Amino acid sequence: MSGYFSELITGSKSLLVGLGVTFKALISPVVTVQYPREKIDVTSAVRGHIDLVKDEATGTHRCMVCLSCMKVCPCQCITVQGEKREGVKGKVLTLFALDFTKCSLCGLCVESCKPKAIDFSNEYELAGFTRDEFVFDLLKRVKERA
């Protein structure tokens, strides 16, 4: 019987100590961010989906259609097409499509790219209603990025 009462006392004490912890949290500064209305800046290291880099000097992308990203991708989510054109050395990029539904953001394509033509974007707010919304035409995106 004495065990019952001593447990009652130590138990109540432990609950009060626990309540003390939560009370401290109640009066401490708020850490919650009301997400859609306020946002925390993401670091530039965030690996979003890949994007073609815009070369400042030439004003266009640096892809030379070597297809190394397409070959190294474990998910086969990159499609690159190029064609030979008169008077232009090497191939000209005609299509750079990323199927982001398959991408697992491993970054092997970015590492394999010799001219450093692709990089991660910082976009993390991606939501859509159809799969097609996540097939990105990166060539179009880099042209639009003026």
Place this chain on the structure above:
Amino acid sequence: MVTKLEKIAGPKHRFLLNMGPQHPSTHGVLRIVLEMDGEYAMAIDPVLGYGHRMHEKMAEGRPYNGFYPNTGRMDYLGAILFSHGYVGLLERMSGAEVPERAEFIRVITAELNRISSHLVGIGAYVLDLGAFTPILYAFDDREMILDMLEAITGSRLTYCYFRVGGVTKDIDDTFIRRARAFIDRMRSRLPMYKDLVTDNLIFLKRTKGIGIIDRDMAARYGITGPVLRGSGISYDVRKSEPYSVYDRFDFDIPVGENGDSFDRYVVRMEEIAQSLRIIEQALDALPDGPVMVKPKKKLKLAAGGCNYTVEAARGSLSYYLVGDGSDTPYRLKIRVPSYSNLSPLPELCKGMLLSDLVTAMGSLDLVIPEIDR
């Protein structure tokens, strides 16, 4: 008193109860079929495979480096630890050199990942027992780790950071400063967890003496990790066969006494403190130099098998690879800790109250996608 049900079905009436696959306390997609006698579970049958994605088979169809993202998808709470095992295996087989700085960074990030995994494990465990508040405190601390690792690895959960020959990105002064700040903060938070959870009488009453795994049973089922150490067996791959640079750090292996749910919880709590010690020593001794030695050619491994074992957050994790001289593995076998930690469940929980079963299962800290993989 004879109930109405017993009048109809007889005194030995038992019924089947499906727990999961979408039950919150099964942590993912584990389904357990229980044969219930009233509130007592008399027979337990875990049904696996709801999250099976054929990771081992996937490894056979792609070059060695194509499997990096898969490692993080098995145990999503301890992704870095799983990558560590895989790159360690490839390095052991190919004899690739790793810069010392990279090894230290691997240890630092892996231990941070272990802490974040344990914080989720503990928080979710207490949540299973009905206490909602502690998981929010645990996630508050974990958020700091995720922010730190995000700035280095670029992702918050399924990291793909380790490569054969090093890591993708060097850590900077900001990271070191934040890591030191985190160590101080976490050390001050540990007594708070003791006040909030460990000393709480309701928690003690619900966990002490529940789900006792004795040493013999633990050895019989091949249990590893905090569950094994909770049973009083001091086995940790980081100590018994040190990989990476773990042999240079001074840390203890916490062990429990009775092997009950409470001991397993306490072992995890103490492991957080030990991981903090390892991180602190690694930050102090961090050497300068490169973090990556790029392999010159595409990785091709000679025919033959090789094994590499690391201590993941839930126990010992082994990769066994059989190469056939090509650039893809012939077979990759992954021994995950959660699978053997789950296996004693039917014996452990026989005749248990349903609420105690949740306690015992939660204390095993299972990650189901890792079991199914």
